[in-house]
Amino acid sequence: MSTAGKKGFYFKEFEEKSVSPFDKLFGIFKELITHTSGDFDEAIEWLRELDKEYELTDENYTIEDFIEDLKAKGYIREEIDENGGSGIGITAKTERAIRQTALENIFGNLNKSGAGNHKTKASGQGDELTGEFRSPSAHHEACARAAGLAVSMERTLPAARSMTT
Numbered sequence: 471m472s473t474a475g476k477k478g479f480y481f482k483e484f485e486e487k488s489v490s491p492f493d494k495l496f497g498i499f500k501e502l503i504t505h506t507s508g509d510f511d512e513a514i515e516w517l518r519e520l521d522k523e524y525e526l527t528d529e530n531y532t533i534e535d536f537i538e539d540l541k542a543k544g545y546i547r548e549e550i551d552e553n554g555g556s557g558i559g560i561t562a563k564t565e566r567a568i569r570q571t572a573l574e575n576i577f578g579n580l581n582k583s584g585a586g587n588h589k590t591k592a593s594g595q596g597d598e599l600t601g602e603f604r605s606p607s608a609h610h611e612a613c614a615r616a617a618g619l620a621v622s623m624e625r626t627l628p629a630a631r632s633m634t635t
Contacts, residue, residue: 491527491530491531491535491536492531492536492539494526495517495526495527495533495536496536496540496545496567497571498517498520498526499513499517499536499540500564500567500568500571502516502517503560503564503568504568504572508559508560510546510557510558510559510560511557511558514533514537517533517536518533521533537558543563544561544563545560545561545563545564545567546558546559546560546561546564547559547561
């Protein structure tokens with residue numbers, strides 16, 4: 471059945487985008503590492519719990535495979551703490567990925583808008599009170615505007631004076 475030329479809605483079975491097991495787990499891991507304030511062990515513990523409940527992994531790709539991929543890709547590293555014990559910590563690459571995801575979540579849906587509705591001939595005062603940071607051309611432009619205003623006031627003042635006398 472051809473849908474060309476027909477109007478209306480066409481419904482079909484949902485087709486999920488193909489995402490690698492690492493990318494799927496890494497997205498969840500970034501959220502968990504954020505919620506655990508960078509504690510790798512706690513984040514992996516939570517990921518294991520989620521895996522038990524939602525079957526995120528299978529026999530072909532396990533949480534241990536994911537941890538090895540994190541090491542191989544430079545997202546985590548072995549660390550030695552001050553007591554001489556070893557543990558795993560996140561790297562700057564992981565922190566950068568977390569920040570990037572946060573920025574995409576915040577600003578990802580912003581689109582450029584139109585020019586806006588700014589129909590005015592007068593310029594506003596702005597946030598600069600003294601004028602010391604203006605560029606020379608802006609300063610000259612402001613002086614020219616002020617001089618033009620003074621000239622136009624001189625032209626209207628004599629006429630206004632003659633009306634009152």
